[in-house]
Structures are given as structure tokens and as C-alpha cells.
Amino acid sequence: xxxxxxxxxxxxxxxxxxxxxxxxxxxxxxxxxxxxxxxxxxxxxxxxxxxxxxxxxxxxxxxxxxxxxxxxxxxxxxxxxxxxxxxxxxxxxxxxxxxxxxxxxxxxxxxxxxxxxxxxxxxxxxxxxxxxxxxxxxxxxxxxxxxxxxxxxxxxxxxxxxxxx
Numbered sequence: 001x002x003x004x005x006x007x008x009x010x011x012x013x014x015x016x017x018x019x020x021x022x023x024x025x026x027x028x029x030x031x032x033x034x035x036x037x038x039x040x041x042x043x044x045x046x047x048x049x050x051x052x053x054x055x056x057x058x059x060x061x062x063x064x065x066x067x068x069x070x071x072x073x074x075x076x077x078x079x080x081x082x083x084x085x086x087x088x089x090x091x092x093x094x095x096x097x098x099x100x101x102x103x104x105x106x107x108x109x110x111x112x113x114x115x116x117x118x119x120x121x122x123x124x125x126x127x128x129x130x131x132x133x134x135x136x137x138x139x140x141x142x143x144x145x146x147x148x149x150x151x152x153x154x155x156x157x158x159x160x161x162x163x164x165x
Contacts, residue, residue: 001030001034001036001037001038001100001101001103001104001107002034002035002036002037002067002071002100003030003033003034003035003099003100003103004033004034004035007033008099009026009029009030009033009099009103011026012026012099012102012103012106013096013102014093014095014096014102014105015095015102015105015106015108015109015110016095016105016109017096018106020113023106023109023110023113024110026103026106027106027107027110030103030106030107031107034103036067036068036069036071037067037103037104037107038062038063038064038066038067039063039107039108039111040059040060040061040062040063040065040066041059041062041111041115042055042056042058042059042062044150044151044152044153046058047153047155048153048154048155051155053080057080057081057082057083058082060074060076060082060084061082061083061084064082064084064085064086065085070085070086071086072086072087073086073087073088073089074086074087074088074089075088075089075091075094075098075100075101076088076089076090076091076094076101077090077091077092077093077094077095077101077104077105078090078091078092078094079092112132112133113132116128116129116132116133117129119151122151123149123151125142125145125146126139126142126143126146126149127139127142135156135158140158143158143159143162144162147162148162148163
């Protein structure tokens with residue numbers, strides 16, 4: 001995510017603190033007005049092999065690699081740095097403090113929500129469109145009723161527990 005200094009986007013905030021409708025509207029604005037943006041992910045297998053943190057850092061590497069240019073600096077939410085072809089500055093609570101990190105968080109969350117809606121079409125019994133993959137009571141109940149499907153992470157504790165039975 002590279003924002004244009006001369007075109008601030010009003011309303012950017014931590015994606016977790018915004019409604020789904022507000023995130024969706026901001027995602028459109030971000031994509032229209034950013035100098036560059038990219039969203040990348042890691043596969044279920046990579047998450048299981050690496051762990052969530054390392055898979056997130058891998059996805060960040062992929063996103064930066066797919067930008068049309070190398071940014072001057074990468075601002076990253078948290079305290080862990082991905083290996084990038086540019087300097088990295090980590091900022092704890094950066095998604096609440098830094099507009100570019102807020103924008104990246106919004107794009108990541110809207111992309112994830114869209115993927116969960118797509119997965120719901122393939123596996124409607126799990127309710128991915130509602131819980132978005134989080135370990136809610138409804139998600140855990142569906143796992144107990146239907147078992148895990150191929151898109152569930154084996155490293156997700158409730159799925160792992162099912163496999164131990």
C-alpha cells in the first residue's frame with residue numbers, strides 16, 4: 001500500500017473498528033487513489049507449515065513484490081518485520097496510528113471477507129459468510145457437526161482436536 005501524500009483518504013482507521021460497509025467503501029477509495037496497492041495471501045498448507053505469523057510475513061513479502069515499484073520504506077503493524085527489498089519500520093498499533101497501515105489493513109480485511117464469502121458458496125454448512133473464519137461458537141459447532149473440510153487449517157486447535165479423536 002502506497003498512499004499519495006497529496007491525496008489523503010478521509011476515514012481511514014483500524015479495520016477492526018470499522019463496519020463492513022465502511023470498510024468496503026474505503027477499499028474502493030483506497031484502490032482508486034493510492035499510488036500503488038497489492039493484496040497477497042498464504043495458502044492453508046503454508047500457514048500449517050510455517051505458522052500464522054510467518055505466513056503473514058510471507059504474504060507481506062508477496063504483496064510488496066507485486067507492487068509496480070519498490071517503496072522507499074515499508075511501515076508494518078506490530079513488531080515483526082518481513083524481509084523486504086526496502087527498509088522496514090514496525091509500529092505497534094500502526095493500524096490505528098498510520099493511514100497507510102490502516103489502508104493496508106482495510107484492503108486485507110475486505111479481501112479476506114470476500115474470500116470467506118466465496119468459500120461459503122463452496123461449503124455453506126460452515127457459515128464462513130458470517131464468522132469469516134474466526135473461532136466463533138457457530139464455527140466450532142459446525143466443525144463438530146460436519147468435521148473439517150479441506151480449507152480448514154490443520155494447525156487450528158479445534159480442527160487438530162477433531163483429528164485426535
